[in-house]
Amino acid sequence: MLQVNLTAIGDSVGIVLPKEVREKLNVSEGDSLSPLESSEGFILTRHQRDFDEQMYAAKKVLHKYGSAFSELAK
Numbered sequence: 001m002l003q004v005n006l007t008a009i010g011d012s013v014g015i016v017l018p019k020e021v022r023e024k025l026n027v028s029e030g031d032s033l034s035p036l037e038s039s040e041g042f043i044l045t046r047h048q049r050d051f052d053e054q055m056y057a058a059k060k061v062l063h064k065y066g067s068a069f070s071e072l073a074k
Helices: 019-025 049-072
Strands: 006-009 012-015 033-038 041-046
Antiparallel strands (some): 006 012
């Protein structure tokens, strides 16, 4: 099992990812990762900007049509 260590970075703490992990995630310096909570702990994935836009659009639809969806779900 691969292990990473926490490192002090100014007043923050960071994780140094080995090259093999960065290659598998297809990330490099300056990219963003999203931690997703699962029943087994956290999973790091490459942040997808379009996902944020999709979630915003879904929230707008749910806000507008939420009561209709509730009725359809019965």
